Amino acid sequence: MVQLNASGSGHIHTVVLDKTGKRSFGICIVRGEVKDSPNTKTTGIFIKGIVPESPAHLCGKLKVGDRILSINDKDVRNATEQEVIELIKDAGIQINLEIQTFDKQEEKKVSDNRENGFIQNKPRLGPAPSIKQKPPNVNSLLKNTSVAQSSNMDSNYQDDDDDDTRDMTGRIRTEAGFEIDRASAGNCKLNKSEKERDKETEDEFGYTMAKIKKRYNLMSDLRKVEITKPPNQGLGLALAGHSDRQKMACFVAGVNPNGLFGSADIKAGDEILEANGNVLKNRCHLNASVIFKNIDCDKLVLITSRRKASDDMSVKPVKRFPPEVDDTKFLFEQFPKARSVPIKKEGFLGIMVIYGKHKEVGNGIFVSDLREESNAQLAGIKVGDLLLAVNKDVTLESTYDEAVALLKRSEGIVNLVVMSLKKEEPEDDKKGGDGDKAGEKRKKRNQKNRKTNRSGNM
Numbered sequence: 001m002v003q004l005n006a007s008g009s010g011h012i013h014t015v016v017l018d019k020t021g022k023r024s025f026g027i028c029i030v031r032g033e034v035k036d037s038p039n040t041k042t043t044g045i046f047i048k049g050i051v052p053e054s055p056a057h058l059c060g061k062l063k064v065g066d067r068i069l070s071i072n073d074k075d076v077r078n079a080t081e082q083e084v085i086e087l088i089k090d091a092g093i094q095i096n097l098e099i100q101t102f103d104k105q106e107e108k109k110v111s112d113n114r115e116n117g118f119i120q121n122k123p124r125l126g127p128a129p130s131i132k133q134k135p136p137n138v139n140s141l142l143k144n145t146s147v148a149q150s151s152n153m154d155s156n157y158q159d160d161d162d163d164d165t166r167d168m169t170g171r172i173r174t175e176a177g178f179e180i181d182r183a184s185a186g187n188c189k190l191n192k193s194e195k196e197r198d199k200e201t202e203d204e205f206g207y208t209m210a211k212i213k214k215r216y217n218l219m220s221d222l223r224k225v226e227i228t229k230p231p232n233q234g235l236g237l238a239l240a241g242h243s244d245r246q247k248m249a250c251f252v253a254g255v256n257p258n259g260l261f262g263s264a265d266i267k268a269g270d271e272i273l274e275a276n277g278n279v280l281k282n283r284c285h286l287n288a289s290v291i292f293k294n295i296d297c298d299k300l301v302l303i304t305s306r307r308k309a310s311d312d313m314s315v316k317p318v319k320r321f322p323p324e325v326d327d328t329k330f331l332f333e334q335f336p337k338a339r340s341v342p343i344k345k346e347g348f349l350g351i352m353v354i355y356g357k358h359k360e361v362g363n364g365i366f367v368s369d370l371r372e373e374s375n376a377q378l379a380g381i382k383v384g385d386l387l388l389a390v391n392k393d394v395t396l397e398s399t400y401d402e403a404v405a406l407l408k409r410s411e412g413i414v415n416l417v418v419m420s421l422k423k424e425e426p427e428d429d430k431k432g433g434d435g436d437k438a439g440e441k442r443k444k445r446n447q448k449n450r451k452t453n454r455s456g457n458m
Contacts, residue, residue: 011100011101012069012098012099012100012101013061013098013099013101014096014097014098014099015059015061015062015096015097015099016094016095016096016097017055017056017059017094017095017097018055018093018094019054019055019093019094019095020093020362021361021362021363021364022054022055022362022363023283023397024051024054024169025054025055025056025088025091025095026050026051026052026053026054026055026056026057027047027049027050027051027054027056027062027088028047028048028049028050028051028168029045029046029047029048029068029081029084029085029088030045030046030048030081031043031044031045031046031080031081031084032044032046042067043077043078044067044068044069044076044077045067045068045076045077045079045081045084046065046066046067046068047062047063047064047065047066047067047068048064049064050062050063050064051169061099062097062099062101063101066099066100066101067099067100067101068084068097068098068099069098069099069100070097070098071084071087071088071091071095071096071097071098072087072091072095072096073096074087082217082218083218086218089281089282090247090282092244092246092247092248093246094246168182168183168187169182169183170182172187174186174202174204174205174206174277175202175206176203176204176205178204178205178276178277178297179277180205180206180276180277180278181274181277181278181279183279184205184206184215184274184277184278184279185206185207185211185212185214185215185216185273185274185303186202186205186206186207186211186277187206187277188211188212188214188215190210190211190214194210194214197210198210198211203301204299205276205277205301206277207224207301207303209222209224212224212303216273216281216303216305219271219273219305220305220306220307221305221306221307222273222303222304222305222306223265223266223270223303223304223305223306224301224302224303224304225261225264225265225266225301225302225303225304226299226300226301226302227260227261227264227299227300228298228299228300229260229295229297229298229299229300230260230298231296231298233260234259234260235259235260235261235292235300236255236256236258236259236260236261236262236321237252237254237255237256237259237261237266237292238252238253238254238255238256238318238321239251239252239253239272239285239288239289240252240253240285240313240314240315241284241285241286241313241314242312242313242314243312243313243314244312247282248282248283248284248285249271249281249282249285249312250271250272250280250281250283250284250285250288251269251270251271251272251285251307251312251313251314252266252267252268252269252270252271252272252304253268253313253315253316253317253318254268254317254318254319254321255267255268256321258321259321266302266304268317268318269306269307269308269310269313269317270304270305270306270307271304271305271307272288272302272303272304273303273304273305274301274302274303275288275291275292275295275300275301275302275303276295276297276299276300276301278291283397284394284396284397286393286394286396286397287394287396287397287398289393289394290393290394290395290398290402290406291402293393293405293406293409294401294402294405294406328340328388328389328392328394328417331388331389331394331396331417335388335419337419337420338388338417338418338419339417339418339419340415340416340417341379341380341381341415341416341417341418342379342413342414342415342416343375343376343379343381343413343414343415343416344375344412344413344414345375345410345411345412345413345414346375348371348374349374349375349376349407349410349414350370350371350374350375350376350377351367351369351370351371351374351376351381351407352367352368352369352370353365353366353367353368353387353400353403353404353407354366354368354400355399355400355403356368358386358421360421360422361386361419361421364386364387364395364396365386365387365395365398365400365403366384366385366386366387367381367382367383367384367385367387367418368383369383370382370383376416381416381418382420384420384421385418385419385420385421386418386419386420386421387403387416387417387418388417388418388419389415389416389417390403390406390407390410390414390415390416391406391410391414391415393406
């Protein structure tokens with residue numbers, strides 16, 4: 001076991017992070033080995049980057065170069081980087097970290113290339129300061145951790161290091177032009193020997209089984225399931241979440257024998273890890289439903305882990321189709337003030353939405369404007385309402401494009417689950433246009449003195 005510096009160049013404290021309303025805790029890690037005196041070495045897991053506006057950044061208690069000693073009371077000083085990543089992913093919405101950090105004087109000396117607790121877009125930290133008791137040399141840990149600038153898949157093979165220390169947030173395009181998550185197996189980096197052994201040609205999403213097995217090396221019985229997806233046809237899959245509400249997963253609860261996956265290599269209990277480069281591991285199964293519905297490609301590729309149908313699933317295996325499951329029920333438990341509003345869609349609903357941030361609930365889809373005398377306004381929808389679901393599709397973690405696609409595709413009586421918040425303009429993350437030409441005049445009149453946000457009028 002690694003001994004901490006006896007002279008006290010670092011001190012230990014506990015940090016609790018909660019990612020409610022966020023996609024991740026916002027910690028980027030790397031395993032390193034450094035000399036903190038001529039005769040002693042310190043090895044361990046260090047923080048190499050903190051995502052802006054993430055729980056790790058907003059707590060103000062973490063710094064680049066901090067060493068993680070334990071996660072939820074599990075000692076990680078001798079753990080591998082991949083083991084720590086899996087611990088963080090499996091932690092649920094809250095995580096307890098034991099951190100070794102440096103004193104304020106030393107922090108100040110190594111803060112040239114960082115601000116507000118996260119790395120700026122620079123290749124590496126500056127030279128380590130000269131002090132009597134040196135903390136772990138952050139430079140040696142981070143020398144290969146610059147954020148990838150390339151917008152294509154060439155960044156997969158920038159070097160032959162085993163550890164992939166690139167930024168895994170956001171999206172990237174494959175060589176075939178398909179947009180995938182940076183954290184996808186399609187963007188996994190193989191070292192020189194692995195590339196030589198991998199004779200498989202990458203598909204549109206960058207997948208090969210070698211990359212899939214490396215990305216999910218701790219998962220059992222990995223499979224790549226591929227089908228042709230006709231437009232406007234259901235998949236015939238019933239999905240379920242984790243039985244533990246503190247954990248998120250996307251399980252196959254049932255397969256319709258007459259559906260698209262009826263003859264595919266997939267069955268109840270399988271965990272879906274990815275779909276067409278969209279990472280679903282540690283995400284809510286409700287978001288998976290939205291992602292599936294918004295895939296406009298005629299090819300659907302799932303990465304799965306074969307597991308027995310067990311108590312991990314929130315429901316029993318489904319044997320009858322269509323399954324009678326209403327995924328919106330939990331919304332009213334999580335948001336007691338939420339309400340269901342049925343609206344008759346006659347060409348349009350009359351609402352505009354934005355993707356923004358509210359201090360009460362965090363990021364989400366909000367109603368930014370209403371068409372006068374529209375069915376949505378008459379039904380009681382209000383500007384500023386948080387949109388939680390469209391019919392039975394939950395939009396709690398949806399992107400702007402995913403939510404707009406659901407609203408535009410809805411027909412007949414549309415049931416919206418919304419929640420009114422304290423009056424506060426959501427902080428808008430994106431900017432865009434209007435999807436309802438009939439409401440253009442009213443929009444210009446009402447927004448004459450307002451900044452235009454990314455919004456869609458449905």
